[in-house]
Amino acid sequence: MFHVKNSFFCALKTFRSIHVRNFGIGRISLGGVNLKGRSLLTLKDFSSDEIKHFLWISHDLKRRIKHEGQYLPLLQGKSIAMIFEKRSTRTRMSTETGFALLGGHPCFLTPQDIHLGVNESTRDTARVLSGLTDIILARVYSHSSLEELEKEATIPIINGLSDLYHPIQILADFLTLQEHYGTLKGLTVSWIGDGNNVLHSFMMTAAKLGVHLRVATPKGYEPDSGVVREAEKLSKQFGTKLFLTTDPMEAAHGSNVLVTDTWISMGQEEEKVQRLKDFHGYQITMQTGTVASPDWTFLHCLPRKQEEVDDQVFYSQNSLVFQEAENRKWTIMGLMVSLLTDYTPKIPMIKF
Structure with missing residues (x-):
């Protein structure tokens, strides 16, 4: 049977x-x-219209719940399994509070709770949770763990972060920029830092929203070559520009948005001394902003360290980091509603 x-x-x-x-x-x-029933492991798998739909629903929920005080139990009777191999503030709090706010029941699971892939195989865990919950969000070390979960589960899987991609962060970033600038098309985003999972997700998304991307990484810390090839194809397809360099000031030139991230991710602590040496000159300061567009803003997915961006930028009027952090909640809510229901936004489509 x-x-x-x-x-x-x-x-x-x-x-x-x-x-x-x-x-x-x-x-x-x-x-x-x-998008009901789909999984989100990477925004590479989603079209321009589908990504815009995520953002539209997120904006709709934020407007109706936060600003109009409506109660929308769209996920009443549903539950989410939240698998966290890596600790988090924003991913946990946004998912847990967001799912509950929509009437659902979040279940937080650490490696000590379920021993994913140790005492029970990932395959078996996926099948068990498919019978007990409606959706799984997994924050893992290896992207292959997500792929195995998605292969074996019969419910949607959301990538809460992996070594290759961090798609839910990028949705929050683009909602923040859309709110600030009123539109995304034609903006230039400059990434200055490590060629990591957050950058990879930018590269799989920016062109689909009409956003140009300029990237500066130290030699030896470039983004994945396969991701670069795909991003180049997307830029040609959507008529945007993708520029890669090792010079932070060159990357920042004429940019609307300066973005960086941690230089030392979880699991890279032993590389700290060498990484700090290799990333010398990559700190974002007001000097960096002098070559950017006059309306430049700053993003960082947090937690932030002084060597990545100084206080003058981080706490300035140019910084959108705390709006960005809050939007992690509204975009994960929009994503979960999209994958679990047939909900249609009640507000007009926002301008992209």
């Missing part, structure tokens, strides 16, 4: 995937896009 049931779910998942990816079936709804 289990074998038959499992085969049915696998066939159903394959059928759904084929229709969504190849024929566009499942994308049509009252709002023009239907």
